[in-house]
Amino acid sequence: MWFKNIRFYTLDLGDTLNIIKDEAKVEELLAKTAFKPCEANEQSSIGFAPMFGSNTQFHFSTGNNHFLKLVEETKLLPSQVVKTQVDEQVEKKELELKRVLNKQEIETVKAAVSNSLLSKAFATRKELLIWFNTQANIVGISASSAKRAESALAMLREAFMSFGAKLLAPKCVVEARMTTWIKENNLPEKFDFGSEVTLKSTDDDGGIIRASKEDLTSQEIAVHLNAGKNVYEIALNYDEAVTFSLTNDLTIKKVKPTDIYLEHNLPNKVEDEIADAQSLLILQGEIFTELCSYIMEIFDCDRT
Structure with a gap:
């Protein structure tokens, strides 16, 4: 769990x-x-x-x-299934009435078809x-x-x-701060770089670059950053305890505990599945309390 x-x-x-x-x-x-x-x-x-x-x-x-x-x-x-059946029913009704159905009548047909399909x-x-x-x-x-x-x-x-x-309400531009981490090769103390990053141009017409299994401080990544792209999602390791991807809206994705952390902190499995599940939850409560507090600190989030 x-x-x-x-x-x-x-x-x-x-x-x-x-x-x-x-x-x-x-x-x-x-x-x-x-x-x-x-x-x-x-x-x-x-x-x-x-x-x-x-x-x-x-x-x-x-x-x-x-x-x-x-x-x-x-x-x-599926919307296409609904549309097909609605079109068939509307056509049938119009042939019977020898006229075009108005908007309200079509909505009534659509509601009837949807209710029938839902069941x-x-x-x-x-x-x-x-x-x-x-x-x-x-x-x-x-x-x-x-x-x-x-x-x-x-x-x-x-x-x-x-x-x-x-x-969370950061007082800084998150993608700008994450971009600086890579440009200056200067992460917050408890973070280490992962090997995935998503780069995006600041203008609407710009492209998106997704890199996987890459050294985030490599020249290849630097070229895109120097061309004006910013970091919108970055893979990180927090305190050798958990790996994840951090997005520019401070959502945490692909959360995974490290083997070292589990080995040192997770009790040995027992025959009680509920007890094992509770042990995992206890660990997560500790990690997430630390991680969220740290994220709020490094992005200057309002705590009220």
Whole structure:
């Protein structure tokens, strides 16, 4: 159970902190917003799920770190399939009525077709992990897209009535600072370069360069930077503990713990799968608290 991607937010719980401290109340509120499969005419559904499978709690807390899990279900309804059936139904209706359907009538046909297809559509499910630290006042959502992360925050607000989270707000131009790291071969102390980078021109007509398995301080990369391209995503290693890619909106992608870190910090596996999963979460809480705080420091993020 590992966060493969993560978007960080600052947290201001206010009175909600008292609820978080009451484990029984947290379970009650999460159960009220528990995941339910899509109804026949629903295209998507989202809700909280037990952390470690059926008959386990909806949340796992250790010290100031708290973990929750959301399940999203979405029915696959290709737009081209809908369009084809709508066109067929509209044509049939127009032949019957011997006239062209107006806009409202076409919308009615489209709604009927969509409802019919939804009842037969296949559904896919995805999980979203949520972590927050009530001392560091940080939230992390295991999503690379802003839309999915905001859906998770909306569910937190629905469950707890209030959940004050704001996206990290750097006081510098992130891509400019990351570009300087490579140009000057001068990373923040706890970072090491990975071997992947995405470069993009500042003008709309400029191209995008994606380099993999490259020395980021090489002459090849320098040529593109000197030509006016900036770093929009860069692979990094944090404190020999975790590797990841950092984007210009401070999203963390491709998160992976290093073997050395796991060897030194992860307890030996036991026959209890839940205990093993909890051990992984505890490590992640520690790493993400440090990593997010460090990112906020080096990019001059507002902590309020």
